[in-house]
């Protein structure tokens with residue numbers, strides 16, 4: 001047991017001065033490598049490259065067909081024919097270029113896409129303008145010819161719009177940004193003609209062929225086509241995203257969903273090469289569009305990655321999927337959160353609370369020494385995990401609200417509403433803002449979590465979030481022994497001191513809090529052995545979450561022998577990958593064993609404190 005009051009056999013800072021006297025000991029030992037993003041980027045590029053090539057090829061065939069038909073039709077302007085010929089040659093050249101080994105960046109591909117479709121739009125403006133002027137000159141049935149011409153121009157434009165929507169991968173917003181100007185090109189030429197040609201103006205709205213009802217119908221059709229094209233692009237994009245999310249995310253294979261939080265879904269996943277299980281948190285699509293939420297997400301990842309304490313969840317990686325969704329990967333924690341532990345088994349005995357929270361203090365001490373305050377400590381954010389062959393290893397996660405103590409920028413980032421964090425466990429100074437939040441906010445958080453673990457309810461309850469927050473700021477907390485008889489007085493005193501309204505009246509840091517917990521009479525009442533016995537009887541950890549068995553030496557030797565006969569060329573040229581089959585469920589496909597914790601677990605089961613000990 002360390003002098004700072006933190007249990008566990010891992011190297012942890014051993015005193016209040018650990019961080020300040022030797023800041024290097026808190027230097028980041030892990031680095032977040034966003035390799036996933038790198039691979040995702042090349043995948044996006046490849047998808048875009050192939051799709052753009054197909055789109056340009058289809059367009060060049062369509063334009064070639066019209067060029068051939070027009071070349072043999074009388075009455076087509078030579079100027080338009082020449083222009084069409086130029087467009088055909090350019091589209092074919094672009095198809096040929098995209099079919100060579102040339103590997104442009106995504107940005108260049110997007111520029112090329114804009115040039116191709118923008119060029120087609122410009123061609124349409126010129127061709128429609130010239131074509132309309134030509135037909136206007138025909139004396140007898142000019143207006144009817146003009147209307148027919150507009151109708152066929154409309155059909156061609158619909159073909160182009162749908163080609164764009166089907167082939168080019170886009171989200172709805174980007175699809176709209178490209179499709180709307182394409183659709184509007186149909187309005188540009190008639191508007192220009194109306195401005196420059198009085199004869200056309202005279203026909204507009206008066207001649208039955210150019211009546212406003214007729215033109216309005218065209219406009220309606222165009223608007224509907226453009227809207228369905230945008231919606232279609234969005235749907236294709238989302239369906240593809242769902243298929244990808246359901247199976248693979250860069251180099252991670254998703255096995256099953258672990259749960260969902262405020263920022264997004266969490267999946268049990270496996271690195272495809274390392275075969276290491278991990279938890280992958282995928283940020284919500286809605287938040288994806290929100291720069292503040294994204295900044296908060298990155299802050300969460302970076303803040304956690306700066307910490308190296310055994311009782312802080314380890315971050316392995318972060319990046320973006322090929323569709324641009326953010327995710328990060330952390331160590332997978334077999335076990336459950338303290339919230340789930342109390343939900344399933346009722347309030348915890350004093351010794352176990354002390355055992356878990358002293359470890360949490362160790363992790364927080366490192367964060368505080370590094371200038372970070374968690375600010376959102378709550379039972380769901382602390383895990384009782386099975387790690388390194390030990391049970392009840394406390395792990396702090398979700399550093400989403402971590403705030404560097406003197407970082408103005410990040411304090412703004414956490415301000416998405418009036419206050420951030422869970423109202424049930426929130427320190428008064430976060431609500432009243434009469435005091436700059438510092439590490440003592442987390443001392444309050446630990447006290448509130450301890451209150452919940454010992455009594456099964458948070459320190460303050462109320463009809464809504466505001467009522468609870470006001471209670472934190474104003475009302476005296478009900479003594480724990482009044483809620484649950486039998487809470488040891490010394491532990492109750494520690495918890496109530498953590499929950500003092502004025503930070504000056506609390507423990508001034510988590511080191512003194514850990515020492516006070518260690519000094520409680522029940523501190524030695526729980527141990528690694530007791531934890532192991534409890535988990536075995538109450539909630540066995542599945543074999544899938546146990547360390548893998550030692551390797552079979554015979555198999556190893558065979559594997560080594562086989563290395564002498566490796567077909568390196570085959571490795572350099574991997575065969576085609578099996579297509580994704582959205583019908584398969586992830587778990588079935590992976591042949592993964594059943595869940596660690598069954599869904600629909602009866603929360604009222606095993607509720608008595610005695611049973612949970």
Ligand SMILES: Nc1ncnc2c1ncn2[C@@H]1O[C@H](COP(=O)(O)OP(=O)(O)OP(=O)(O)O)[C@@H](O)[C@H]1O
Pocket residue numbers: 258259260261262263264265266279281313330331332333334336337380381397398400
């Ligand atoms: N590293 C992990 N290992 C195992 N399970 C995890 C891990 N991280 C999260 N989970 C589980 O995934 C679910 C969602 O976690 P998450 O942290 O997003 O929830 P939350 O704390 O409610 O989120 P938030 O604080 O953003 O509102 C929870 O049930 C949690 O138990």
